Amino acid sequence: MPLRTPREHLEDIRRRLGAYGLDGSYQLFTTYIAGFDAGSGHTLLEGFREWLIVQVNGGNNLVWEALVLMLAFPGETGPFSSERMDEERNAVAVGVLFDALERFLADRDGRSGGRNMIQPAYDQWLSQQRWTQP
Numbered sequence: 001m002p003l004r005t006p007r008e009h010l011e012d013i014r015r016r017l018g019a020y021g022l023d024g025s026y027q028l029f030t031t032y033i034a035g036f037d038a039g040s041g042h043t044l045l046e047g048f049r050e051w052l053i054v055q056v057n058g059g060n061n062l063v064w065e066a067l068v069l070m071l072a073f074p075g076e077t078g079p080f081s082s083e084r085m086d087e088e089r090n091a092v093a094v095g096v097l098f099d100a101l102e103r104f105l106a107d108r109d110g111r112s113g114g115r116n117m118i119q120p121a122y123d124q125w126l127s128q129q130r131w132t133q134p
Contacts, residue, residue: 006044007105009036014098026085026093030065033101047115050122051104060126072096 013020013032022028037044045064052067053060056074059067070076072093085093108114 006036006040007102007109010098010101010105024090024094026069026090026097027083029094029097030068033097034065047108047118048101048104051107051118052100054121054125055100057125060129068097068100069093071100 010033013022013029017024020032022032033045049064049067052064052071056067056070059070062070072095073089108118
Protein backbone atom coordinates (compact mmCIF):
# COMPACT_ATOMS: atom_id res chain seq x y z
CA MET A 1 0.00 0.00 0.00
CA PRO A 2 1.56 3.33 -1.02
CA LEU A 3 2.07 6.07 1.54
CA ARG A 4 -0.70 8.63 1.44
CA THR A 5 0.81 11.77 2.89
CA PRO A 6 4.21 13.43 3.23
CA ARG A 7 3.88 13.11 7.01
CA GLU A 8 3.49 9.35 6.68
CA HIS A 9 6.51 9.26 4.39
CA LEU A 10 8.62 11.22 6.90
CA GLU A 11 7.51 8.90 9.70
CA ASP A 12 8.50 5.91 7.58
CA ILE A 13 11.93 7.43 6.86
CA ARG A 14 12.51 7.92 10.59
CA ARG A 15 11.53 4.32 11.35
CA ARG A 16 13.17 2.51 8.44
CA LEU A 17 16.46 4.17 7.55
CA GLY A 18 17.82 1.27 5.52
CA ALA A 19 14.81 1.26 3.22
CA TYR A 20 15.85 4.69 1.97
CA GLY A 21 19.63 4.19 1.87
CA LEU A 22 20.22 6.56 4.79
CA ASP A 23 22.83 6.12 7.50
CA GLY A 24 21.07 8.03 10.29
CA SER A 25 23.18 11.17 9.93
CA TYR A 26 21.60 14.59 10.17
CA GLN A 27 23.35 15.61 6.98
CA LEU A 28 21.86 12.78 4.91
CA PHE A 29 18.40 13.27 6.42
CA THR A 30 18.41 16.95 5.52
CA THR A 31 19.69 16.18 2.03
CA TYR A 32 16.96 13.59 1.50
CA ILE A 33 14.26 15.90 2.84
CA ALA A 34 15.48 18.77 0.62
CA GLY A 35 15.26 16.41 -2.36
CA PHE A 36 11.80 15.27 -1.28
CA ASP A 37 10.79 18.94 -1.08
CA ALA A 38 12.14 19.57 -4.59
CA GLY A 39 10.23 16.55 -5.85
CA SER A 40 7.05 17.99 -4.37
CA GLY A 41 7.49 21.21 -6.35
CA HIS A 42 8.89 22.87 -3.21
CA THR A 43 5.57 22.57 -1.40
CA LEU A 44 6.57 20.19 1.42
CA LEU A 45 8.76 22.72 3.23
CA GLU A 46 6.86 25.83 2.15
CA GLY A 47 6.97 28.12 5.19
CA PHE A 48 9.27 25.83 7.22
CA ARG A 49 12.17 28.28 7.33
CA GLU A 50 9.92 31.15 8.44
CA TRP A 51 8.24 28.89 11.02
CA LEU A 52 11.66 27.91 12.40
CA ILE A 53 12.82 31.53 12.61
CA VAL A 54 9.83 32.35 14.82
CA GLN A 55 10.46 29.21 16.92
CA VAL A 56 14.13 30.03 17.61
CA ASN A 57 13.56 33.80 17.66
CA GLY A 58 16.42 34.46 15.31
CA GLY A 59 18.51 33.16 12.46
CA ASN A 60 16.87 35.14 9.70
CA ASN A 61 20.09 34.83 7.70
CA LEU A 62 20.25 31.02 7.94
CA VAL A 63 18.94 28.09 5.92
CA TRP A 64 16.41 25.75 7.50
CA GLU A 65 19.02 23.04 8.17
CA ALA A 66 21.00 25.44 10.40
CA LEU A 67 17.81 26.71 12.07
CA VAL A 68 16.94 23.16 13.13
CA LEU A 69 20.38 22.95 14.75
CA MET A 70 19.64 26.21 16.59
CA LEU A 71 16.43 24.63 17.83
CA ALA A 72 18.30 21.45 18.84
CA PHE A 73 21.05 23.28 20.71
CA PRO A 74 19.53 26.44 22.20
CA GLY A 75 21.92 29.00 23.57
CA GLU A 76 24.81 27.89 21.41
CA THR A 77 26.26 30.23 18.86
CA GLY A 78 27.25 29.23 15.36
CA PRO A 79 28.56 28.19 13.09
CA PHE A 80 25.68 25.78 12.82
CA SER A 81 26.93 22.87 10.78
CA SER A 82 26.36 19.13 10.86
CA GLU A 83 29.95 18.40 9.83
CA ARG A 84 31.99 16.52 12.45
CA MET A 85 28.97 16.12 14.71
CA ASP A 86 29.47 13.34 17.25
CA GLU A 87 26.97 10.50 17.57
CA GLU A 88 25.14 11.96 20.58
CA ARG A 89 24.69 15.42 19.05
CA ASN A 90 23.66 13.81 15.76
CA ALA A 91 20.92 11.83 17.54
CA VAL A 92 19.64 15.02 19.20
CA ALA A 93 19.67 16.91 15.91
CA VAL A 94 17.85 14.14 14.04
CA GLY A 95 15.21 13.87 16.77
CA VAL A 96 14.63 17.62 16.76
CA LEU A 97 14.50 17.64 12.94
CA PHE A 98 11.68 15.10 12.77
CA ASP A 99 9.85 16.57 15.76
CA ALA A 100 10.05 20.05 14.20
CA LEU A 101 8.81 18.78 10.84
CA GLU A 102 5.91 17.02 12.55
CA ARG A 103 4.96 20.15 14.52
CA PHE A 104 5.38 22.37 11.47
CA LEU A 105 3.19 20.18 9.27
CA ALA A 106 0.59 19.94 12.04
CA ASP A 107 0.58 23.74 12.41
CA ARG A 108 0.52 24.36 8.68
CA ASP A 109 -1.82 21.62 7.49
CA GLY A 110 -3.62 20.39 10.56
CA ARG A 111 -5.81 23.32 11.41
CA SER A 112 -8.02 25.67 9.54
CA GLY A 113 -6.03 28.60 8.24
CA GLY A 114 -2.73 27.17 9.45
CA ARG A 115 -1.00 27.72 6.13
CA ASN A 116 -2.09 31.38 6.24
CA MET A 117 -0.80 31.89 9.78
CA ILE A 118 2.90 31.14 9.24
CA GLN A 119 3.81 34.10 7.04
CA PRO A 120 1.99 36.68 9.21
CA ALA A 121 3.71 35.28 12.33
CA TYR A 122 7.07 35.60 10.57
CA ASP A 123 6.21 39.12 9.33
CA GLN A 124 5.30 40.14 12.87
CA TRP A 125 8.56 38.69 14.20
CA LEU A 126 10.45 40.53 11.46
CA SER A 127 8.75 43.84 12.24
CA GLN A 128 9.90 43.57 15.86
CA GLN A 129 13.58 43.36 14.95
CA ARG A 130 15.54 46.55 15.48
CA TRP A 131 17.56 46.00 12.32
CA THR A 132 14.41 46.29 10.18
CA GLN A 133 13.57 49.75 11.50
CA PRO A 134 14.43 52.78 9.32
